[in-house]
Amino acid sequence: MTINRRRNEIIKIIAEIIIGIALTIAVGFIIDYIITAFLPHYISYEKLINEGVRAIIVFVIGFMIASSFIKYIELRIKTTKASLYGIALIVRIVIYVILIAIVLTIFHVSVTGILAGSAIGGVVLGLAVQTIATNLLSGLFVSSTSTLKYGDVLTVNSWVWSVNTTGKIIEVKTLFSKMLTKDGNIISMPNSALLGSSAIVEYKDNDGYYNYPIDITLNADVPLDLVISRALKTIDNTRFYISSKNGSTNTIHVIIRFRDVTEINDMIDNINRIIDRAYWDVKNNMVLFGSYATAISDDYYKILVSLPADVSPGRIIEGAGGLGIELYLVSKNGSTNVYMAKFRSSRGMEFDISDVNTRIDDLYQKLKKENN
Incomplete structure (x- = not known):
């Protein structure tokens, strides 16, 4: 055909x-x-x-x-x-x-x-229209080689202008190409700058979604895995990676997924707010409850509970197990026994710590009466 x-x-x-x-x-x-x-x-x-x-x-x-x-x-x-x-x-x-x-x-x-x-006139004219001719030829190469296509989502890193520009190509013409930026503005970029003075990062379409990377830096005074764990509880379609640690700060490399370029700014703002809230939650808990506010991988928390040594540790640990509390003997100094209680937080750490301490104290008082 x-x-x-x-x-x-x-x-x-x-x-x-x-x-x-x-x-x-x-x-x-x-x-x-x-x-x-x-x-x-x-x-x-x-x-x-x-x-x-x-x-x-x-x-x-x-x-x-x-x-x-x-x-x-x-x-x-x-x-x-x-x-x-x-x-x-x-x-x-x-x-x-x-x-x-x-x-x-x-x-x-x-x-x-x-x-x-017209030889001399052609030379003069060529110098006069040098910029236009450069853009014209660049436009021909851009369109004919499919370097830029309608609908491409990309970031342009150009040494012609200092700010990296992220957006969606909405028009490719001979002299200029137009981009809808993540700020919702439309900019016209010279094809000569795109072809000869820029590095272009094209975002791959994965089932209608694009991946956009951002880096978030935090102080290193809280466990980073706990911050990430808390952040993941409130957000979907996002991947977190520990990018670097230098002692004083930690950097998280975050991959967000978006459908339209105009969503990027809102998603960046949302991610920063979530990470900031998670960081301060962890930091405040550590200020209030010390190093025992640190979570392990399965979201269990651990605190130390001191009790008089007039009730045997075995009975205390057995009774705590009946209450659904994991209790371990940490140390003995003659008059006092120190236990580590491990529990899962559901309402908020401050409420759960108070509840665990109250229940263990009630258990101790009950066992002490039985001894008497």
Whole structure:
């Protein structure tokens, strides 16, 4: 099917060329006959009229050939119209230059003389339009090589401007490309800066989501794994990694998932608030309850409980087990026994610590009465 279409386009181009040549010759004879037979008083303008009509025919046929040739290229390289834009522009420019040369020849204007006479002017003009030409060529490469495509989500790191720009490409044109930034603004970026003066980070589409990395730095005065554990309880679709630790600060590398670039700022704000709240929760608990406020991996907490040694540790530990409290004997100093109680916090550490201490004290009082 595609081969037949390509063949048809080639035949169409050849036919248009033949028709153009035939029309040009035929029109010359027709104009000569009409002026000689019916309009003899216009015979002095015959040459000018003939040349003008031929020039019009050349332009019309040239436009038709350009369109057919571009369709043939599209079928040949099997690309999208967005990628074809740069190639199409080059083809049109070449064909239009050829058409202008043919028209000038029809009017007996020396193309060679024009080219020779315009050499110095061309150099001056080239210097004047250097920036535009650079952007034009960059735009052709950007569109034809699919470096940038509509809908791409990326970050542009350019040494032309100091701020990294993250957003979604919404338009790719010859001189400028437009991006919808994460701030909701639309910026136009010169293609020359994108192609020659920038490093581009493209975000991969994973089932409609994109991954965006941020780094969050915290003071190293609290256990980092506890901060991450608390943060994960209140957020989904986010991955946390410990990026670095230098003694005074810890850095968390966070990967957030988003669908639209305009969501990024809100998600960054939310992540920072969650991490900050988790950090201060852990820090406040450690100030209140000391190092025993540290959580282990399964979210159990541990505290030390001191009791008089007049009740045997075995009975205390056994009774605590009946209450659902894991109790371990840590030390004995003659008059006092120190136990470590391990429990899972459900309402808040301060409430649970008070509850555990109260229940163990009640257990001790009960066992002490039984001894008496």
